[in-house]
Amino acid sequence: MRKSPRFGYSVIFTGLLALSANAMGAVKEAPSTVNAKYVTPSSTQVLTPGEKVANLFTLNMKTPYVLQRVTQRTYWYESGFYATLFYVGDKGVMLFDPLEERADKILQAIRQVTDKPINTIVYSHDHGDHIGSTAALLQLLVKTQNTKPEIIASQATADKMQLLDSQLPRPTKVISWPNGSFTFENLTVQMYGFEHAAHTDDHSAWLLVGEHVLHAPDLLNPDQPPFWNFGGSERFTFLVQNLEQANGLDWTYFSGGHGNIGSHADFAFYLxxxxxxxxxxxxxxxxxxxxxxxxxxxxxxxxxxxxxxxxxxxxxxxxxxxxxxxxxxxxxxxxxxxxxxxxxxxxxxx
Known part of the structure; x- marks a missing residue:
């Protein structure tokens, strides 16, 4: 078994935040790229389409996490400039991407709105900064629930983890690539893989069909110009095609793993x-x-x-x-x- 350094980009970022948070004075937030209406984040108030979380940079620098209710059942979480989603069903919770170094905060955010067990974890793609806290989260859940969550990933992600001898917990359920789906309680989750991907070869977009929410980390940072190297993409070559494919799907809210909560206007700005x-x-x-x-x-x-x-x-x-x-x-x-x-x-x- 190979050994990899634990000191990743997210760990470095978290350390910088710890050093800077206390020293940070009042800052002027950058203007919206899409003339968004900003609202104070709320774990109870559903977000109106097109609205975004106000003062997000400051909140990332000064608060443990940001939690926003997107729909009646879907919630958006962000801390240290990393974001993800969780969905609260009738019997349990489905969590996308246990973000590196954030297992305890994510669990705290989920417990802020429900005490239902986390039944399912979904890997959007095999990058440790997005799924690196899976093992830590599983350890935390041993103390609070009797069953282990199912871990779902695409065949492309499962194959990549095998090829690279990943040390992260492997998926227990694999769905077909490039287009596959599964059902969580009464919700259909449709995966759209980018057959020619810019970010990484197992990159994909995950549509919570009934919720009209799309989750595709590192495709686009809403309310911002493209991040460094287009979000750490391995190539630029296919980015426009990936953006157009995701933008053409039927959704209202977008989760990009970084930045604010997105809309189709953010895709228009990026393009x-x-x-x-x-x-x-x-x-x-x-x-x-x-x-x-x-x-x-x-x-x-x-x-x-x-x-x-x-x-x-x-x-x-x-x-x-x-x-x-x-x-x-x-x-x-x-x-x-x-x-x-x-x-x-x-x-x-x-």
Missing amino acids: QFIADLKSAVANAMQKVPFGFGVKMDQINAHTVMLPAWYGEISRLATEELRPKYGQYYGFETATLANAEMVAEYLYSYR
Whole structure:
């Protein structure tokens, strides 16, 4: 059995939050990308379509977690900038993605609204920052319920966990890929796998059919421009197709694993941002000659040339977008990396 370091991105992030929360003063929240109506989060009041949680950055920095009732039975949870969903049925609870380092907080949030057992855990995809607390949660549940939850994942996720010798608890029920479904009590959950995925090869979107809620972590951060490397995506190549596939499904509320609660307006914003970014990168590629910034008489390896070229292209593209998008959440720290991924895509596929 291989051993992996426990010190992951989420652990680093949690430590930074602990250091910064006490020192944080009053901050001005970034403006909405979709002119959203903001409301104070509530574990009892159902969210009206299009509404978003107010002061979300501050809440993530200063409170243990944020809990918002989305529908009569579906709840949205976020802490430390990581989000997920749980559904309360007549007999039990279904939880998506036990987020890394958050088992105790997630269980506390669930117990805030129900004492029913957690019967089902669903893995959206095999990334440890989203499902890394499964073992810890199972240990907590041993003390409070008699039966272990069923763990559901797609065949693609199960195969990937097997191939990579995952140390996380394996699924006990596997559904077909790329399209599969299961029933939790009276609720149908339909999984739509991205056959050509940008984020990771087992990435998928999970539709709570009767609830009109879609859960697809790392596809899109609602109310924000794309995060660094498009949410840690392994490639940009298929992102637009993935966004269009998810946007075309029948849902009202979107859970993206980060950011706020989403709507179709967030998808429209993302697609427009990407279109503008591709245009800006293409413009920059025409302006920046290959070999820019490299003193040819002072190098002994050609490998410096491509990064220097991409770097200047990304800088120019970011500058072109700044007047339109510069005021939005995380623009300055994410757009350079995203522009570089787009430059690689445009250079490779013509």
